[in-house]
Amino acid sequence: MGSLKYFPNEKTKKMNKILLTMAVAMITAGPLLAQDLFDGIGAKGMHNKSLKNQESFYIPQLQIGFETYVETTQVQQESKLSNLQNNFAAHSKGKQYGGRQSGSARVTTILEAGMELADFQQLADELHGILEDEIRKAGFNVLDLETVNKMDSYQKILEKYSDKTEKKQGKASDDDIGANAIKVYPQNTIFMFDEKSLMKGGGPAFYGMIKKVHEETKAGMILQNIVIDFATVELDVDVDAGRKGKTTTAEMKVLPKMSITYNAFDFITPKGGPLGAPARLKSDFVSNKEYNGKIYSDKAKAESLFSKMFSLKSRPNVDFDPRIVSISKEDYIAAAKDLFTQYSQEFAKALVVGAKGK
Template sequence: MKKIILSVAILTLSAGSLFAQEMFTGIGTKGHYNKTIKGATAFAIPQLSVGFETYVETKQVVQEGKLSKLQNVFEAHSKGGQYAGQQSGSAQVTTILNAGMTLEDYQALTNDFQKILEREIANAGFKVVPVEELMQQDAFQKVKDRFEGKTDKKKGKVDESDIGNAKVQMLPEQGIFMFNEKSFAVGGVPLAVAIKNYYKASDAILMTQNIDVDFSTVELDVDLDAGRRGKTTSAEMKVVPKMRITYNTFDFISKNGSPGSTPARLNADFISDKEYSAVISKDKTKAESLMSKLFSLKAKPDVNFDPRIIEMSKEDYIAASKDLFTQYSKEFAKSLVVGAKGK
């Protein structure tokens, strides 16, 4: 239920820090979707699936270096033995969000995200069909009908108990869920025909977005000394009050009625360039109390780790989330400009 992130290094991507074409795989200077959106003047976003992380375990694994391994092999052989094998070590940090957010708050925030993305794409010079308008278009109705069942199922999985326990997965109230990297099938010939008919009536390229937003940035620096008499692992850890997008895939549905064979994706974590106001505490007793309050489960998990609790006001959480997503949307819109030029 909880999300585990394996971290080797964190690359900070703030607005303007990288050229737009370097941020994504699948769109930009080189990308399989450039052909789909070449010459595009308008976009519509029927799907914006947002996962809000509320409980995250970040783990970094390190392997013994070649020199240390070689020394240990020689040491073992000199004593007539054999080295057991390359050693590894790891460190893990658990972070828990406490911001007083409810499902209604996450829904309103997701609705705002949709507006922000549409606004920034429009600011980049494209025409954008708002999701509310798209859902009312006659040409889009058969496409919408095809995904209503999948959308209802997706929304039905969201529960208040996810807050503080797992990822809260939301869709805008007017949006639908079409597919992510695990579901490329678009429904066969009837849907392909429906999408083709939509494109006959509209010049707006259909785009789907899947994004996960984490409430903090964890920096782990793990050091392993395999040694000749056993290994020791040390780690330095820092929890930074900066939000980040840890996962992002997106598709553009072509006029033949299907997305690409693989989704486009963000190349590395997109980290906000602004810190928010929060209290970051390390208190096992407080974590147990917080879990008792947040988890509406028959059996809450044992707190046998060393958690960091990120406490902030609801208002600060919402403001930080919007600021992060605005930064991301501006950079994403720049990449659309590059892709639409067909380079």
């Protein structure tokens, strides 16, 4: 049996050409999509003035908070239709309806991964390296911090911020691990800013130090604050404010997906910065991969985990039946690195848009 052959006419050729052009445009536009993830950096970002034509960067601050337990709460208002019906019902009896009702639901998740302080520290070092690598892959020069720390101009920066970093860094001992988020600074990094210190030590003396650093490095600083959560919680809350009284129901899902739940960052470059308000991630950045883990409820186990995290006076009550998220140390580390690689790729794309206008 002979094979069938297809000969496209001119109209089909033209259509195929259009489709191919659209496909190429979509691929080319890929890096630009990252700008939609952030406020303050991208096509119209307020930080672009500082970033314009900047070719070199280094990351002296990457404060990472690793969540160890999380309380997720969702408040839901009575629907407009229900509110309207209840208003009509009340008015028909010569009464006033008490206003739009609301209800809420809460889920607490606890991490069980066998992570010690040294593990969090090593992981933070690796995440810092991932962010540097992805920015390099995007076409920028990234200075090694070990080299920067040896520069004469950078010594006053280290002197000014080393003590502040020491106070912020992690926990005093492994026994303290568990108090919500473990804040860790990768090796050779320092704490320079958060949203309570928007000027990052500002004033003439600060800008004098920064100017000397810029002259020696020719590079811009990227200052990052990030919080990594170990699970993604979905809550579907429903409020029924009927004639028999208000009832609230909720459906809950705890998914084995890591996410970045907080991210604020700023830039200090030879062209300007820092600004009065940091740039930030618009919403939670959720990993597109699930990890291998067990999610279960066990009040006795939850109380035992909380006993390790808190003193007797401040330990939370477990009557609300929290969910334990159990992951092996290896899977936790792999999932965190995978999430952070995805994030770093998107951040690097947005940096291209801000610095190169592409």
